Amino acid sequence: MTDFCVDGTNPLSEPGMPRDEPFAAVQRPTFREAVRFWFKLGWMSFGGTAAHIAIMHDDLVEKKRWISNASFLHALSHCMVLPGPEAQQLAIYIGWKLHGKRGGVVAGMLFVLPSMFVLLALSLIYVKFGNLPWIAAMFNGLKPAVIALVVVALHRVAKRALRGSVQSGFPEPEMFAGTYLDPRTKTIYRFTAEGGNLMGWGEPLQRVAANQYYDLQGDIMTFSSDNGVTHLTLPIPGELYFSGDRLQPFQSSMAELSSFTGNFHSEELDTTYYLSVEGGRLTVKVPNNPPIPLDAAGRDEFYSSDLGDLVFHAEAGHRVSAFSLSTQASRGIIFKKVN
Numbered sequence: 001m002t003d004f005c006v007d008g009t010n011p012l013s014e015p016g017m018p019r020d021e022p023f024a025a026v027q028r029p030t031f032r033e034a035v036r037f038w039f040k041l042g043w044m045s046f047g048g049t050a051a052h053i054a055i056m057h058d059d060l061v062e063k064k065r066w067i068s069n070a071s072f073l074h075a076l077s078h079c080m081v082l083p084g085p086e087a088q089q090l091a092i093y094i095g096w097k098l099h100g101k102r103g104g105v106v107a108g109m110l111f112v113l114p115s116m117f118v119l120l121a122l123s124l125i126y127v128k129f130g131n132l133p134w135i136a137a138m139f140n141g142l143k144p145a146v147i148a149l150v151v152v153a154l155h156r157v158a159k160r161a162l163r164g165s166v167q168s169g170f171p172e173p174e175m176f177a178g179t180y181l182d183p184r185t186k187t188i189y190r191f192t193a194e195g196g197n198l199m200g201w202g203e204p205l206q207r208v209a210a211n212q213y214y215d216l217q218g219d220i221m222t223f224s225s226d227n228g229v230t231h232l233t234l235p236i237p238g239e240l241y242f243s244g245d246r247l248q249p250f251q252s253s254m255a256e257l258s259s260f261t262g263n264f265h266s267e268e269l270d271t272t273y274y275l276s277v278e279g280g281r282l283t284v285k286v287p288n289n290p291p292i293p294l295d296a297a298g299r300d301e302f303y304s305s306d307l308g309d310l311v312f313h314a315e316a317g318h319r320v321s322a323f324s325l326s327t328q329a330s331r332g333i334i335f336k337k338v339n
Contacts, residue, residue, distance in 0.1 A: 034103060037059065042115050053076065170210045175223075176191060183244065186331070205221075208220055231246070252296050261277060263337070266334060281293045281295070294307070
């Protein structure tokens with residue numbers, strides 16, 4: 001018996017396929033590795049907020065790849081508008097995102113405690129020996145060094161945060177939100193617009209140009225419009241990985257939806273799907289899994305990003321007898337209707 005996983009992943013997709021898992025580029029560290037990083041960051045207090053943000057971006061995004069660049073900038077934009085130190089808030093958020101509540105608490109504590117001892121030691125040195133010429137020269141020398149750190153830090157973060165022309169002139173992300181289907185591969189991409197960002201795979205996507213975004217693996221997705229139809233293309237080295245139009249809502253009557261209900265069995269997968277109508281939508285029920293609602297792409301075609309593309313077939317007299325299921329990994333798996 002082959003079931004669809006509770007987390008929504010598709011068992012028909014083979015492990016190791018290059019794009020079945022959009023989060024493959026992000027590496028999840030162990031809790032001990034994260035603690036070591038936050039402890040080290042706490043001792044590097046020179047440069048203040050800007051330097052801390054640049055260090056976190058360089059280490060966590062560029063080198064360690066513990067968090068995507070889009071997620072980092074999305075979190076930073078929220079921390080900037082909140083009261084309090086944004087660098088510490090950003091560290092707490094990333095710690096929480098990596099290891100839950102304990103990760104956030106540890107990141108927040110280690111961000112503050114080591115730097116407190118550094119500042120205490122420097123303060124004692126300044127109070128006791130600040131009148132000595134070489135001590136005064138040392139502290140005076142720190143001032144331009146810290147300024148340089150801040151300038152370099154701001155430049156490094158800005159290079160990744162700002163791209164192309166002035167972003168305020170770009171179209172709203174809502175223009176690109178929706179569900180896209182590649183008819184060749186039956187691959188389905190779904191995007192939403194939230195908080196001024198285009199969201200895909202549960203993450204805010206980084207904008208490259210007016211009509212282009214990075215996917216989570218760093219490849220550029222391009223949106224275009226022709227005769228009122230929005231089209232998405234995603235080329236990767238050596239091939240055109242995705243090319244499909246945004247699906248337009250298709251309304252089916254309850255009588256039409258009811259004609260697709262019943263038990264459908266696949267001998268190839270040795271599994272049975274039960275189709276019913278719930279809440280005005282055709283729904284697939286798989287044993288030991290939550291129901292999967294389907295959206296209509298046409299009169300006889302339905303789709304779900306969790307399940308794939310279903311095309312129903314009818315016998316003479318328009319009685320539905322079977323459907324074919326296509327996913328990115330498998331094409332045309334036949335499910336025949338059974339009593």
